[in-house]
Amino acid sequence: MSFATQNYDGCVVGAGFAGIAAAVQSARLGLKTVLIEKSAALGGVAHTGMHQQLCGLYLNTDTSPKETLNGGLSREVAEGLLARKGSRALNMGKLAVLQYDPQQLNHLLSDLVKMETNLEILFESRVEAVQVENQTIKQICIRTKEEKTWIHVRALIDGSAGEVVRLSGASYELARAGERQLAAYAVEIEDTTGDPHMMNLKVAYHLARAAESGEIGRDLRYSIWLSGRNNHNGVLRISVLPSDGIYDVEAIRNKAIRVHEVLKKKISEFRVSRIAGMAPGVSEREGIRMTGRYRLTEKDVLEGRKFEDGHVKSAWPIEFWDQRKGPQYHYIPDGDYYEIPTRSLRSRDITNLFAAGRCISTDSKALASVRVTGTCLALGEQSARAMCSYLAATPGDNSEHPRFSANEHRCPSS
Numbered sequence: 001m002s003f004a005t006q007n008y009d010g011c012v013v014g015a016g017f018a019g020i021a022a023a024v025q026s027a028r029l030g031l032k033t034v035l036i037e038k039s040a041a042l043g044g045v046a047h048t049g050m051h052q053q054l055c056g057l058y059l060n061t062d063t064s065p066k067e068t069l070n071g072g073l074s075r076e077v078a079e080g081l082l083a084r085k086g087s088r089a090l091n092m093g094k095l096a097v098l099q100y101d102p103q104q105l106n107h108l109l110s111d112l113v114k115m116e117t118n119l120e121i122l123f124e125s126r127v128e129a130v131q132v133e134n135q136t137i138k139q140i141c142i143r144t145k146e147e148k149t150w151i152h153v154r155a156l157i158d159g160s161a162g163e164v165v166r167l168s169g170a171s172y173e174l175a176r177a178g179e180r181q182l183a184a185y186a187v188e189i190e191d192t193t194g195d196p197h198m199m200n201l202k203v204a205y206h207l208a209r210a211a212e213s214g215e216i217g218r219d220l221r222y223s224i225w226l227s228g229r230n231n232h233n234g235v236l237r238i239s240v241l242p243s244d245g246i247y248d249v250e251a252i253r254n255k256a257i258r259v260h261e262v263l264k265k266k267i268s269e270f271r272v273s274r275i276a277g278m279a280p281g282v283s284e285r286e287g288i289r290m291t292g293r294y295r296l297t298e299k300d301v302l303e304g305r306k307f308e309d310g311h312v313k314s315a316w317p318i319e320f321w322d323q324r325k326g327p328q329y330h331y332i333p334d335g336d337y338y339e340i341p342t343r344s345l346r347s348r349d350i351t352n353l354f355a356a357g358r359c360i361s362t363d364s365k366a367l368a369s370v371r372v373t374g375t376c377l378a379l380g381e382q383s384a385r386a387m388c389s390y391l392a393a394t395p396g397d398n399s400e401h402p403r404f405s406a407n408e409h410r411c412p413s414s
Contacts (some may be wrong), residue, residue, distance in 0.1 A: 173288070
């Protein structure tokens with residue numbers, strides 16, 4: 001794929017929920033935008049992890065959710081899914097989620113990006129280098145399947161796992177591998193039988209017993225079952241110990257096959273089930289966290305703290321997947337929410353570098369709430385607004401990037 005241009009107002013790296021929202025909003029604000037995605041598909045972790053639920057869209061209440069906590073693209077995506085077959089908002093214990101058909105989500109996301117004439121998308125492309133001068137990103141080196149090219153950008157949003165934050169030299173936090181949240185590997189299972197509501201409890205019980213007896217490795221005991229939209233399919237999410245290196249996907253797939261064999265032997269609902277598909281890679285829950293102008297903390301989340309620049313709201317609990325204890329949940333008070341300040345989306349060190357999704361500035365526990373898909377939609381949108389405000393106030397540095405005003409480009413005032 002050749003580049004339509006080599007000069008962009010805004011660049012977004014990573015086409016997960018945060019990156020898509022950032023790119024779409026940037027284009028809607030009138031910025032010439034490029035979205036760079038290393039895979040061949042939209043959706044990021046939600047796609048590779050075979051998600052079927054959007055988390056973090058709603059307040060936690062005892063009643064069925066009626067309206068999303070955040071407006072804008074979060075509400076637009078939620079309403080778009082609910083208008084399509086196979087989607088519904090429902091309560092799961094204390095939490096409210098939006099269950100969806102992955103195929104319908106793919107159509108919706110594709111429609112969103114196709115509508116934006118200011119947006120160019122580069123699939124199967126990676127950022128290889130970042131040139132920084134005077135604490136400002138000037139250009140980035142992109143490798144596609146066909147070529148390697150330097151492109152000029154006036155501002156950049158990292159919606160990936162923090163690859164641009166790292167390459168730019170900006171400071172960041174990264175917990176040691178032994179302290180990070182468990183990663184996951186998704187396997188699609190078909191032809192299950194029986195009551196899907198009981199299967200997750202049975203899976204948890206039998207995998208714990210199998211780990212204790214040595215039938216499976218202890219790292220697999222926190223694998224979970226997520227029922228699908230009908231009584232005959234779902235996703236087995238295999239627990240994976242975090243690594244600083246490259247994951248051995250083939251070895252992880254063999255572990256997944258072993259877990260499925262154990263479930264077939266021990267649980268009647270899995271007796272005739274089969275593996276219908278395997279994820280292309282591991283989905284990480286925790287990675288690089290950029291050092292921003294404010295670091296959101298566990299205390300901020302649990303106390304429902306509000307901020308003057310808190311334009312993104314979230315009520316999702318701290319859902320920390322501990323390597324030794326499994327998933328640990330700490331809830332925000334019912335009916336309350338916390339806010340994520342825009343300062344957490346802007347690098348402390350690089351003037352034109354912003355973040356969205358799970359590489360924003362937080363501590364490890366706060367990230368365990370922030371990282372969910374529904375919240376990432378709102379974070380992506382707000383990062384684009386913050387980027388546009390920055391550009392409106394920043395003189396252009398050459399003829400290709402003239403200064404522009406908020407009025408000309410519909411940029412927000414803050």
